[in-house]
Amino acid sequence: MGGAGMKDALVVEGLSVRYFTQKGEVKAVDNVSFTAGLGDYLGIVGESGSGKSTLGYALLNLVPPPGRVVSGKVMIRGRNILELKGEELRKARGSLVAMVFQDPFTTLDPVRTIGDQIKEVMTEHGVSEEEAEERIPSLLESVGLPARLAKLYPHQLSGGQRQRVSIAMAVALKPAVLVADEPTTALDVVVQRQIMDLVEDVRKMGTTAILITHDIALAAQRVEKMAVMYAGKIVEYGPKDAVLRNPAHPYTRALLNSVPGLRVSKWPEPIPGFPPNLVNPPPGCRFHPRCRQAMDVCKKEEPPMVEVGPEHYATCWLLSRR
Amino acid sequence: MGVGLARYVAVRASLIIPTILILYTLVFIVLRILPGNPIIAALGTKNIPPEQLRQLEHQLGLDKPLWVQYFDYLWNVLHGDFGKSLVIRGRSITQDIVERLPATIELSIFALFISLGIGILTGLVASIKRDTVIDKALRVFGAATYALFIPWIGLMLQLFFSIWLNLLPVSGRIDPSVNLRVVTGFYILDSIITGNWAALKSALSHIILPAFTLGLVLSGPYTRLARNNMIKQLESNYVFAYFARGVRKGKVIRHAFRNALIPIVTYAGLQFALLLGGAVLTETTFDWPGIGTYLVEKVAYRDYPAIQAVVIVFAFFVGLMSLVVDVLYAYLDPRVRY
Amino acid sequence: MMLSELFGKRLDRLSNLPLTIPRRGRGMVYFGLGVVLAVIFMALAAPILTPYDPTRTVGNPFAPPSLEHPMGTNKLGMDMWSRILYGARTVLYVVFLAIAVCMVIGIPLGLLSGYFGGKLDRGLSMVMDAVYSFPSLVLAIALAVALGPSLMNAAIAIAVVYIPTYFRMVRGQVLSVKSEQFIEEAKILGLPTGRILLRHVLPHLIPTIMVVFSLNAADAVLTEAALSFLGLSVQFPTPDWGYDLYLGRGFLLSGYWWLVFFPGLMITLLAIGFALIGEGLSEQVRKEVG
Numbered sequence: 001m002g003g004a005g006m007k008d009a010l011v012v013e014g015l016s017v018r019y020f021t022q023k024g025e026v027k028a029v030d031n032v033s034f035t036a037g038l039g040d041y042l043g044i045v046g047e048s049g050s051g052k053s054t055l056g057y058a059l060l061n062l063v064p065p066p067g068r069v070v071s072g073k074v075m076i077r078g079r080n081i082l083e084l085k086g087e088e089l090r091k092a093r094g095s096l097v098a099m100v101f102q103d104p105f106t107t108l109d110p111v112r113t114i115g116d117q118i119k120e121v122m123t124e125h126g127v128s129e130e131e132a133e134e135r136i137p138s139l140l141e142s143v144g145l146p147a148r149l150a151k152l153y154p155h156q157l158s159g160g161q162r163q164r165v166s167i168a169m170a171v172a173l174k175p176a177v178l179v180a181d182e183p184t185t186a187l188d189v190v191v192q193r194q195i196m197d198l199v200e201d202v203r204k205m206g207t208t209a210i211l212i213t214h215d216i217a218l219a220a221q222r223v224e225k226m227a228v229m230y231a232g233k234i235v236e237y238g239p240k241d242a243v244l245r246n247p248a249h250p251y252t253r254a255l256l257n258s259v260p261g262l263r264v265s266k267w268p269e270p271i272p273g274f275p276p277n278l279v280n281p282p283p284g285c286r287f288h289p290r291c292r293q294a295m296d297v298c299k300k301e302e303p304p305m306v307e308v309g310p311e312h313y314a315t316c317w318l319l320s321r322r
Numbered sequence: 323m324g325v326g327l328a329r330y331v332a333v334r335a336s337l338i339i340p341t342i343l344i345l346y347t348l349v350f351i352v353l354r355i356l357p358g359n360p361i362i363a364a365l366g367t368k369n370i371p372p373e374q375l376r377q378l379e380h381q382l383g384l385d386k387p388l389w390v391q392y393f394d395y396l397w398n399v400l401h402g403d404f405g406k407s408l409v410i411r412g413r414s415i416t417q418d419i420v421e422r423l424p425a426t427i428e429l430s431i432f433a434l435f436i437s438l439g440i441g442i443l444t445g446l447v448a449s450i451k452r453d454t455v456i457d458k459a460l461r462v463f464g465a466a467t468y469a470l471f472i473p474w475i476g477l478m479l480q481l482f483f484s485i486w487l488n489l490l491p492v493s494g495r496i497d498p499s500v501n502l503r504v505v506t507g508f509y510i511l512d513s514i515i516t517g518n519w520a521a522l523k524s525a526l527s528h529i530i531l532p533a534f535t536l537g538l539v540l541s542g543p544y545t546r547l548a549r550n551n552m553i554k555q556l557e558s559n560y561v562f563a564y565f566a567r568g569v570r571k572g573k574v575i576r577h578a579f580r581n582a583l584i585p586i587v588t589y590a591g592l593q594f595a596l597l598l599g600g601a602v603l604t605e606t607t608f609d610w611p612g613i614g615t616y617l618v619e620k621v622a623y624r625d626y627p628a629i630q631a632v633v634i635v636f637a638f639f640v641g642l643m644s645l646v647v648d649v650l651y652a653y654l655d656p657r658v659r660y
Numbered sequence: 661m662m663l664s665e666l667f668g669k670r671l672d673r674l675s676n677l678p679l680t681i682p683r684r685g686r687g688m689v690y691f692g693l694g695v696v697l698a699v700i701f702m703a704l705a706a707p708i709l710t711p712y713d714p715t716r717t718v719g720n721p722f723a724p725p726s727l728e729h730p731m732g733t734n735k736l737g738m739d740m741w742s743r744i745l746y747g748a749r750t751v752l753y754v755v756f757l758a759i760a761v762c763m764v765i766g767i768p769l770g771l772l773s774g775y776f777g778g779k780l781d782r783g784l785s786m787v788m789d790a791v792y793s794f795p796s797l798v799l800a801i802a803l804a805v806a807l808g809p810s811l812m813n814a815a816i817a818i819a820v821v822y823i824p825t826y827f828r829m830v831r832g833q834v835l836s837v838k839s840e841q842f843i844e845e846a847k848i849l850g851l852p853t854g855r856i857l858l859r860h861v862l863p864h865l866i867p868t869i870m871v872v873f874s875l876n877a878a879d880a881v882l883t884e885a886a887l888s889f890l891g892l893s894v895q896f897p898t899p900d901w902g903y904d905l906y907l908g909r910g911f912l913l914s915g916y917w918w919l920v921f922f923p924g925l926m927i928t929l930l931a932i933g934f935a936l937i938g939e940g941l942s943e944q945v946r947k948e949v950g
Contacts, residue, residue, distance in 0.1 A: 064562065092568070107562075111584075111654065111655060121567050124568055340790070344787055345799075353805075462936070469932040473885075473886070473909075475928075480912060481921075599795030603889070621801055637794060
């Protein structure tokens with residue numbers, strides 16, 4: 001998976017997150033590892049229920065109860081955020097790693113002006129009132145909003161504008177990693193592009209951008225590296241072009257096949273079956289019940305991660321056979 | 323605050339008038355059209371020579387046709403004149419009301435704060451200790467407090483704190499031996515203004531039991547409201563986003579609380595009618611010289627004009643309160659304004 | 661074909677009504693029900709539960725609780741325990757009578773007003789809202805004064821004051837059900853209005869009516885007690901809990917606590933009983949809806 005280089009801003013090793021519910025332990029994220037360097041753009045793609053959002057929360061050490069990280073490391077610029085507690089953890093959120101959420105209509109406080117909310121992000125991290133106040137106009141402008149919007153309340157802004165505000169808050173402290181969880185799903189197509197542009201822009205500051213989305217086509221347009229998640233595991237991972245042109249994992253192939261323009265075979269092929277129950281996931285390779293090429297070993301043992309190209313990996317028994 | 327708010331207020335204010343009119347009409351009909359001569363009922367005896375009766379009727383304007391009386395009284399009220407008492411000859415009802423009103427308002431305000439205090443506190447605790455025994459117990463508490471019979475609670479408190487423990491006075495508003503110069507009619511305020519600390523102590527010790535009684539009984543809904551709303555806020559996306567942005571927990575709770583407060587404030591206004599009704603019982607139980615006891619006295623004497631006046635005053639205050647709440651709501655929730 | 665669909669949907673909906681009591685709020689309902697039933701039992705079994713006549717002197721005045729008089733005696737030597745038992749009859753009589761009148765007037769008015777709308781609805785709503793927003797006790801006092809102090813008049817006063825409660829509740833529900841499809845279908849089929857209202861609209865209101873009834877009963881108990889506490893309801897020597905409070909109040913300073921403690925306790929218990937039933941039921945209704 002590429003050794004930890006000097007340039008790695010984000011190193012995730014063996015991360016497992018579980019939700020302890022009444023119906024059992026949901027193994028939402030299982031032994032996930034990947035890295036991303038300074039200014040990289042990584043896309044994490046998967047269906048809903050694949051664990052990608054949980055993975056995103058884990059990067060901030062903010063998995064909501066009844067969930068909990070059960071093992072692994074999340075190293076951001078050399079610091080393991082999973083080991084931080086209390087004040088240290090609180091300060092790390094927002095300044096070391098920040099998040100932009102899916103629904104801009106419910107993620108801003110409705111009774112406070114956006115100026116106040118942006119200012120608070122800064123003052124809660126040690127910036128003085130005056131300085132925070134001064135920075136607001138330029139922050140707003142950097143996300144394409146006029147400075148006078150600071151006096152307004154969230155309900156007076158459009159969805160796209162609110163999302164920009166969220167981005168402004170997320171980058172106010174120049175975090176090392178920005179996690180964008182489905183940032184455009186709730187917005188219309190025209191606005192989508194503007195928001196995606198903004199997300200890309202943060203890389204210029206040296207921030208590593210992580211895009212979490214179910215929309216592989218969207219990811220395909222923008223990201224540099226792609227990780228495909230299925231049932232809590234990363235099944236394929238590598239440079240975008242490599243993954244798109246030579247998808248190694250059957251699930252990746254199936255996923256690409258379902259999107260016009262990215263197809264690898266002639267006809268669209270729906271993926272049969274349903275996403276697995278994560279309380280009792282299928283033994284062996286989690287994808288085997290839905291895989292046309294499943295073999296005996298797939299049902300018994302988890303496939304190892306195999307290199308299929310430069311920096312391009314996938315977990316599938318078919319690859320080991322070679 | 324903008325034109326929006328002003329217009330909003332104006333609309334809400336204009337709704338008070340029809341409400342008052344309806345209530346006045348209802349009470350007028352009930353009090354006058356029902357059988358019985360009001361003067362005889364007031365004097366309590368049938369033995370009046372007919373000419374004297376007619377003279378009295380003429381003096382009090384009772385010989386005019388009913389609809390004339392209806393509008394006459396209304397017209398007078400609009401000019402701030404509530405007429406004269408039927409029983410205590412010549413006594414101005416307006417004056418009575420002006421004298422008695424501050425006592426009721428003072429009691430109501432204290433009771434309101436106590437009820438909000440008890441309710442919000444218990445609601446907050448219940449929301450933090452969600453789904454535990456404490457939570458369930460507090461929810462039952464919230465459901466049951468309004469079913470407490472005010473006179474009973476009041477009398478029991480009197481028994482305990484005044485008679486058995488001798489800590490607090492039994493009834494009344496202030497110790498008669500204390501000499502307070504009355505400025506506003508609000509004894510607590512007045513004693514502070516005039517620097518009369520003995521009076522302040524006396525006034526406070528007199529108000530505790532009645533305010534607590536009334537406040538306790540009214541606190542129930544706030545418990546539930548505070549709890550449910552706090553939970554709702556704490557579970558909402560913007561709170562999660564606050565944490566993700568690294569805002570301190572204490573601050574986040576404060577922000578969530580501000581959001582949760584909105585329905586509580588609204589409810590406080592809606593509850594005002596209950597507050598007034600409860601005030602009547604509380605005042606009677608503690609001999610608190612307010613509008614409540616005034617009403618009960620007048621009821622005993624069948625003093626119809628006075629009773630009418632009290633109803634109108636109550637209706638006015640209920641309407642006013644609901645207006646105040648609307649304005650407060652618009653202030654707290656900017657979404658309503660624009 | 662449409663008729664059977666209509667039938668089917670109605671049965672479907674009826675089966676969704678809380679005919680069994682789901683988990684939430686169950687405890688409160690059972691507890692409240694227990695209290696109310698206990699009081700009803702007291703009222704009905706009064707002659708068995710006490711040998712004394714509550715309106716006659718049977719012992720020394722102001723006797724504290726003892727084996728002979730478990731709740732003591734009052735100023736005139738009447739046994740308080742008997743007065744409590746027979747007082748239950750008074751309270752229940754007034755409350756149920758008042759609420760019956762209330763429902764008979766308020767529910768049909770609400771149904772009609774909500775269903776037909778128009779000027780009648782608007783006018784009626786305004787009057788009902790005005791009365792509803794006003795402190796019920798004050799209005800009840802004014803009415804009781806005008807009618808004269810008697811048990812029957814107290815019942816009437818209480819009934820009048822609470823009519824808007826039922827009106828509003830029923831009207832609100834009718835409005836929300838009115839736009840449902842099966843009502844439209846019924847209208848298209850030309851079913852008579854009365855039938856529509858009775859068979860198709862009313863069943864949906866039953867859960868809410870039950871909730872309002874319980875909460876309302878709690879209010880009525882308190883209002884009745886308040887009226888008699890103020891001397892506006894019963895007359896001497898009828899046993900009534902609120903009236904006993906009125907009688908016994910003056911003697912608090914002398915320390916005769918039993919004159920006040922027991923009647924007040926009963927009022928509060930009965931009111932809490934009804935209130936808990938109402939709250940418990942409403943938690944379930946809410947669950948079903950939301």
